[in-house]
Amino acid sequence: MDEIVIHTLDWVPELPRGYVRDLRVRWALEEAGLPYRVESTPLRQKTEEHFAHQPFGQVPWLTHGDMTIFESGAILHYLGTRSEALMPADPSQRAQVTQWLFAALNSVEMPVVPWTLFRFANEEPDSQGWRQLNGFLHGRLKHMDTVLAKTEWLVGDFSVADIAMSDVLRLVDRFEELAAYPKCRAYVARATARPAFRKAHADQLAHFAAADG
Amino acid sequence: MDEIVIHTLDWVPELPRGYVRDLRVRWALEEAGLPYRVESTPLRQKTEEHFAHQPFGQVPWLTHGDMTIFESGAILHYLGTRSEALMPADPSQRAQVTQWLFAALNSVEMPVVPWTLFRFANEEPDSQGWRQLNGFLHGRLKHMDTVLAKTEWLVGDFSVADIAMSDVLRLVDRFEELAAYPKCRAYVARATARPAFRKAHADQLAHFAAADG
Known part of the structure; x- marks a missing residue:
């Protein structure tokens, strides 16, 4: 091999x-x-x-x-x-894993990483751009909390989509910003408890x- | 069907x-x-x-x-x-298309969309976070200009990776911010000229x- x-x-x-x-x-x-x-x-x-x-x-x-x-x-x-x-062989489930992989990286991580640039600098500038970026992130977290209230893992029994999504949310958790999103926080805890x-x-x-x- | x-x-x-x-x-x-x-x-x-x-x-x-x-x-x-x-059937080429699709959305669009929040608000705040975000975007554009100096399309004769990448760069071009990246700009022109x-x-x-x- x-x-x-x-x-x-x-x-x-x-x-x-x-x-x-x-x-x-x-x-x-x-x-x-x-x-x-x-x-x-x-x-x-x-x-x-x-x-x-x-x-x-x-x-x-x-x-x-x-x-x-x-x-x-x-x-x-x-x-x-x-x-x-890491991904079921069934084509329909594969498409769902691909969907959540993109969702993790393009819908959730997109605001997360720029948001951390401000948070690492300890800044909350008086700026419409910053307020929109912060709102962008929290909108995503709110919707992810709804999704994660209904399911343990995003597709099936665990997949690469969960690796991506939980790793992205873990970066938010680093700043204690998941406090208002208990399902997201529990998901991160569940994922990071895996051997x-x-x-x-x-x-x-x-x-x-x-x-x- | x-x-x-x-x-x-x-x-x-x-x-x-x-x-x-x-x-x-x-x-x-x-x-x-x-x-x-x-x-x-x-x-x-x-x-x-x-x-x-x-x-x-x-x-x-x-x-x-x-x-x-x-x-x-x-x-x-x-x-x-x-x-x-939209994507060659060859598995190795498919992996390359997938790679560039993620690159467009996770490496390039990630700074682009948050950056536009500040630009639409006509803001350049005196903030380390903003300067880092702006630098993040320009680093990506610089490297894409190098990539696009060597190839007409990202993989093969055109693929969904080009749809994603050119559409992401098009949003930067809207603010005339591709002026220093002629290969990126020519790529956007080439892509958007397609019927x-x-x-x-x-x-x-x-x-x-x-x-x-």
């Missing part, structure tokens, strides 16, 4: 540790029980090889034999087509700590 | 016309030459049926026989599996204008 390799940064500062997106890929591979290896690429002097595999200079990217693929969402989808532990998440998370922390030298 | 129906709003104000995301789906169906119909759902009094099909109360969603699917990215992917005019885009765009404008009464 062709070897699966996750490519991530060699080192990051404390702040993003535990949140770098290779976590999503580690988590999926742990859920699926597929063997993999992790390789590092330098943060400080990004290489041409890095941009050849990931044109934005981000991580992760995945190699699987001759195949190379970037974007955590696309990697999760790709792995989903290789393990029913595959715990292993992936511990492995990422260990990976970056090993480079502290 | 099961009927394909795009569900969109009955009416929107002038500002978003020509940019509502049903455009992406109309465009894909026109490229593929697949027959479809458009149905309206009310903007002002959103229905339970709307939330049952699209839990965030957004549009579009697609129905195809018994299948119902939301998220423009997921719909584009779904249609791609039904027409080689399928022109028809989809004209049809969306006509759809909302018809409701002005």
Whole structure:
């Protein structure tokens, strides 16, 4: 079988540790029980090889034999087509997983990441743009709370859609901003209690700590 | 053959016309030459049926026989599996289209939409969060300009990835912010010159204008 390799940064500062997106890929591979290896690429002097595999200079990217693929969402989808532990084989259920994968990354993460830029800077500027961004996020959380009141996992018994969605909500939870959304908070707790998440998370922390030298 | 129906709003104000995301789906169906119909759902009094099909109360969603699917990215992917005019059948090329579809919506559109909230409000607040958001967008545009210097379309001879990416960049172009990124601008011009885009765009404008009464 062709070897699966996750490519991530060699080192990051404390702040993003535990949140770098290779976590999503580690988590999926742990859920699926597929063997993999992790390789590092330098943060400080990004290489041409890095941009050849990931044109934005981000991580992760995945190699699987001759195949190379970037974007955590696309990697999760790709792995989903290789393990029913990650995505059911039924075409209609697959379309539902794909739908929720895009929803996590395009409807929910879209406001989350820009919102964290303001929150990490400890800012709530007197600005219509900021108020709209904050409202955008809370609208999404409100609707996700309704969805998660009715179901334990987004599709079936767990899928890559749950990896993406819970990881996105986890970043909001970091700022205690899920307090008003108990179903979202319980979902994050349920997802991060899974052994595959715990292993992936511990492995990422260990990976970056090993480079502290 | 099961009927394909795009569900969109009955009416929107002038500002978003020509940019509502049903455009992406109309465009894909026109490229593929697949027959479809458009149905309206009310903007002002959103229905339970709307939330049952699209839990965030957004549009579009697609129905195809018994299948119902939301998220423009997921719909584009779904249609791609039904027409080689939208996505090659080769699994490796499919993974590349999926990758660029996620890149358009999660790496590029992620800063674009929040950035437009500030620009529509005509604001550039004295804020670290805003400066980081603006830098986030321009970093993505810079790297996309490098990518688009080397290729006419992202994968093969055109795919749903180009529909998503060019539509995202089109929103930046609306603010003349592609001036420093000539390859991005030329790509948007190339994509929007396609007959399928022109028809989809004209049809969306006509759809909302018809409701002005």
